[in-house]
Amino acid sequence: MLKRIRRQIAIFFTVIGPGFITAMVDNDAGGIFTYSQAGAKYGYLSLWTLAPIALLLVITQEMNARMGAVTGKGLSDLIREEFGLRVTFFVMTLLVLTNFTNVMANFAGVASSLELFAVPRWVSVPLAAAAVWLLVVKGTYRSVEKIFLGACVFYVCYVISALLIEPDWQQAISSSVQPVLMLDPDYITLVIGLVGTSIAPWMQFYLQAAVVEKGISEREYAESRIEVIVGCVTMVVIAFFIIVACAGAIWAHGPRDIEDAAHAAQALKPFGPYAFALFAAGLLNASLFAASILPLSTAYSVCEGLGFEAGVNKSFREAPIFYWLYTLLIVLGAGVILIPGFPLVRMILLSQVLNGVLLPLVLIFMVLLVNKRELMGRWVNTRLQNAIAWLAVVILIGLTLALVGISLRDMLG
Amino acid sequence: MEELLYFTELVGLKVYDLRGRRIGRVADAALVPLIDPARVDRYLVGGGWAWLTVRYDQIRSIGLDGIHLQDERLTPYHDDEYMLRIGRDLLDQQIVDVDGRKVVRVNDVTFEIRREQSAQVLRVLEVDVGLRSILRRLLQGVLPRRWIRRIQTPIAPNSIRWEHCNIIEPDPLRRLRLNISYKMLEKLHPADLADIVEELGPEERESIIASIDSEVAAEALSEVDPKTQASILEALEAEKAAEIVEEMSPDEAADALAELEEETSEEILEEMDAEPKAEVRELLEFDEHQAGSLMNTEYVALNENATVRDAVEALQGNADLLETLSAVFLVDEEGVLKSAIPLGRLFVAAPGVPLRELAAGPLLRVKATDHRERVFEIFDKYNLLNLPVVDEEGRLCGVITADDIISVLRNR
Numbered sequence: 001m002l003k004r005i006r007r008q009i010a011i012f013f014t015v016i017g018p019g020f021i022t023a024m025v026d027n028d029a030g031g032i033f034t035y036s037q038a039g040a041k042y043g044y045l046s047l048w049t050l051a052p053i054a055l056l057l058v059i060t061q062e063m064n065a066r067m068g069a070v071t072g073k074g075l076s077d078l079i080r081e082e083f084g085l086r087v088t089f090f091v092m093t094l095l096v097l098t099n100f101t102n103v104m105a106n107f108a109g110v111a112s113s114l115e116l117f118a119v120p121r122w123v124s125v126p127l128a129a130a131a132v133w134l135l136v137v138k139g140t141y142r143s144v145e146k147i148f149l150g151a152c153v154f155y156v157c158y159v160i161s162a163l164l165i166e167p168d169w170q171q172a173i174s175s176s177v178q179p180v181l182m183l184d185p186d187y188i189t190l191v192i193g194l195v196g197t198s199i200a201p202w203m204q205f206y207l208q209a210a211v212v213e214k215g216i217s218e219r220e221y222a223e224s225r226i227e228v229i230v231g232c233v234t235m236v237v238i239a240f241f242i243i244v245a246c247a248g249a250i251w252a253h254g255p256r257d258i259e260d261a262a263h264a265a266q267a268l269k270p271f272g273p274y275a276f277a278l279f280a281a282g283l284l285n286a287s288l289f290a291a292s293i294l295p296l297s298t299a300y301s302v303c304e305g306l307g308f309e310a311g312v313n314k315s316f317r318e319a320p321i322f323y324w325l326y327t328l329l330i331v332l333g334a335g336v337i338l339i340p341g342f343p344l345v346r347m348i349l350l351s352q353v354l355n356g357v358l359l360p361l362v363l364i365f366m367v368l369l370v371n372k373r374e375l376m377g378r379w380v381n382t383r384l385q386n387a388i389a390w391l392a393v394v395i396l397i398g399l400t401l402a403l404v405g406i407s408l409r410d411m412l413g
Numbered sequence: 414m415e416e417l418l419y420f421t422e423l424v425g426l427k428v429y430d431l432r433g434r435r436i437g438r439v440a441d442a443a444l445v446p447l448i449d450p451a452r453v454d455r456y457l458v459g460g461g462w463a464w465l466t467v468r469y470d471q472i473r474s475i476g477l478d479g480i481h482l483q484d485e486r487l488t489p490y491h492d493d494e495y496m497l498r499i500g501r502d503l504l505d506q507q508i509v510d511v512d513g514r515k516v517v518r519v520n521d522v523t524f525e526i527r528r529e530q531s532a533q534v535l536r537v538l539e540v541d542v543g544l545r546s547i548l549r550r551l552l553q554g555v556l557p558r559r560w561i562r563r564i565q566t567p568i569a570p571n572s573i574r575w576e577h578c579n580i581i582e583p584d585p586l587r588r589l590r591l592n593i594s595y596k597m598l599e600k601l602h603p604a605d606l607a608d609i610v611e612e613l614g615p616e617e618r619e620s621i622i623a624s625i626d627s628e629v630a631a632e633a634l635s636e637v638d639p640k641t642q643a644s645i646l647e648a649l650e651a652e653k654a655a656e657i658v659e660e661m662s663p664d665e666a667a668d669a670l671a672e673l674e675e676e677t678s679e680e681i682l683e684e685m686d687a688e689p690k691a692e693v694r695e696l697l698e699f700d701e702h703q704a705g706s707l708m709n710t711e712y713v714a715l716n717e718n719a720t721v722r723d724a725v726e727a728l729q730g731n732a733d734l735l736e737t738l739s740a741v742f743l744v745d746e747e748g749v750l751k752s753a754i755p756l757g758r759l760f761v762a763a764p765g766v767p768l769r770e771l772a773a774g775p776l777l778r779v780k781a782t783d784h785r786e787r788v789f790e791i792f793d794k795y796n797l798l799n800l801p802v803v804d805e806e807g808r809l810c811g812v813i814t815a816d817d818i819i820s821v822l823r824n825r
Contacts, residue, residue: 072614080505085520085550217615217644307518307542 029109167248
């Protein structure tokens with residue numbers, strides 16, 4: 001018995017990576033902004049959304065991990081094989097566009113977090129872009145994954161930062177389990193935003209590809225599922241501390257809107273240099289992390305789906321399209337941040353709209369694929385799993401479309 | 414008159430009967446590889462409610478303007494298992510490019526139009542990958558066929574000759590019916606085959622390893638990373654797995670078995686022949702941090718009084734070892750290691766010279782129970798190609814070679 005448990009733990013550590021990294025990257029610059037905004041404006045009120053977010057994430061991510069482990073193929077591979085080239089091309093085009101705006105947002109996060117430490121953006125952004133590019137081109141899958149797992153640890157910044165602020169823990173705990181609905185349009189927008197931005201199409205592609213790349217098979221699937229769940233839970237725990245920190249630091253002294261995540265860090269200054277520095281460092285870490293993963297994941301998914309050679313272990317000559325796509329996403333994503341007066345906010349809203357088109361497609365494809373017996377064998381969804389999956393998909397699509405509406409309103413209005 | 418036709422052009426092509434009336438449009442085309450590996454045997458034509466089958470010899474002419482029949486006795490379509498349907502079974506799937514030694518995804522298929530007696534037939538010429546064929550797929554049915562041809566010309570074609578394409582089919586029965594074999598794969602370098610195997614999904618890779626020659630499978634499997642190795646061995650029948658493991662060198666076999674669950678590795682060991690089984694079992698006894706877990710039990714040991722002539726004779730009897738051998742060892746009556754002779758020195762010595770005189774400097778060796786870090790240190794310090802391993806009494810029990818060290822260090 002003891003031996004069995006020990007073996008399970010040993011396997012758990014060999015499968016650690018995909019689920020954890022995916023969930024943590026979800027707390028990127030955009031995510032941190034949304035959570036900060038929630039805390040700054042509504043205090044502890046929105047904390048109850050975190051548990052359902054974790055649940056929705058687990059439901060969708062588990063299917064990806066399962067498909068990856070059983071078929072040994074990435075999501076874009078499966079879409080290509082089952083739905084043909086045209087559909088794949090359409091999905092990939094949208095994926096490139098949404099991920100591109102995400103890359104931009106995260107380089108903006110790098111710029112604004114380092115500006116808090118008086119590093120001008122024309123220094124920080126090119127350096128960050130070069131570092132990100134080199135990391136993947138010169139690294140191997142193993143070393144890159146280790147660095148990424150290291151980056152996950154840095155999210156502890158937010159926990160410490162929140163502890164330093166000494167928020168109202170009692171209220172934080174009680175709000176976490178108490179759903180609050182108000183007919184305030186801004187509040188509804190916020191709740192939709194919290195859930196809607198918590199799940200993005202790139203996560204499905206990245207997680208499944210990472211599971212395949214790591215060589216996780218059916219026999220390690222049980223441990224891999226635990227890893228996915230632990231990752232999703234950790235992610236909302238971090239989100240919890242971000243919201244609580246902003247609630248304690250900003251909302252408690254007068255609720256207000258914030259413009260970006262760096263403003264939230266600035267508002268933490270009265271609580272001592274550490275709270276501020278940790279919050280800003282957390283933002284930098286998250287932005288860099290996401291800026292490294294997104295271009296890589298995009299290039300992989302596109303090349304796999306369209307049948308081009310891909311992989312960091314291939315040379316530039318062997319996999320030209322892979323490297324070009326990867327390089328362009330970084331260069332352009334970082335480049336536009338340096339253009340004065342670039343309409344970044346508009347681009348991010350646009351990305352929400354594209355996201356709203358892509359996510360429903362991806363989720364529906366996923367549930368269809370996971371139900372194909374010739375692919376999944378005995379691992380197809382059970383009837384109960386299907387009911388839960390479709391319910392989650394319908395909720396997510398509903399919220400995403402609502403977010404599209406809001407984004408369109410903001411863009412045009 | 415065109416000589417080539419793409420599958421993207423064939424699909425949707427109008428089919429006319431003898432009097433020039435339109436019957437329907439081509440929906441798919443199929444080969445029957447048991448009869449002919451490249452000729453399109455039948456065309457599936459959609460018209461009205463059901464699909465019809467047009468046999469290749471019923472077609473008078475075929476081209477961008479349509480298909481004209483010379484015989485209109487068509488039969489309704491029914492699926493049969495000897496048919497490889499291009500649209501359904503080939504397009505968008507992964508196949509192995511044996512010439513380029515990689516896995517590719519099929520975007521389109523190029524046919525050659527040929528005349529066979531009174532009929533015009535299509536023969537598969539190439540499988541298309543790359544940008545040009547993606548463009549054709551995207552524009553298919555949107556723009557006229559001739560326009561698409563003109564638009565694609567600036568893009569360089571990227572195709573694989575049909576003879577070099579190896580379809581991977583996990584179902585053995587279907588493989589037989591479609592006349593698919595993995596013979597071409599056996600000729601690849603084991604390292605290339607390993608790369609290909611790693612790129613495929615579990616079902617496909619297991620089917621390849623299970624059906625190719627055990628010796629080739631063992632060589633390829635030795636190059637695959639340990640995790641994939643384990644999942645492949647686990648999926649195979651114990652008997653087949655044992656056959657492959659027997660062909661692997663004992664240290665690699667032991668490493669592979671150590672990755673498996675105890676129950677499975679026991680099952681495989683049970684199926685193995687007595688001699689390799691004993692060797693592998695012995696190696697499995699060692700903890701993975703001990704020198705013994707790195708060693709190989711295939712080596713050439715001679716009596717300490719042997720001459721160069723004896724050594725050459727011994728090597729002739731062990732021809733299969735020669736590829737990786739870099740030294741022979743001298744032992745006394747008890748099997749205690751006395752000295753190591755670098756293989757190169759045998760070439761420049763007279764046949765009658767006692768081997769003892771050719772021994773390399775001080776004798777380096779490790780105990781099987783030594784920590785493997787010590788092994789790495791010695792290899793590094795003395796720039797070794799091999800290092801003998803002895804037991805507590807100093808008797809030779811194995812050899813660690815540089816390639817074992819490299820793979821251990823690389824996997825860190």
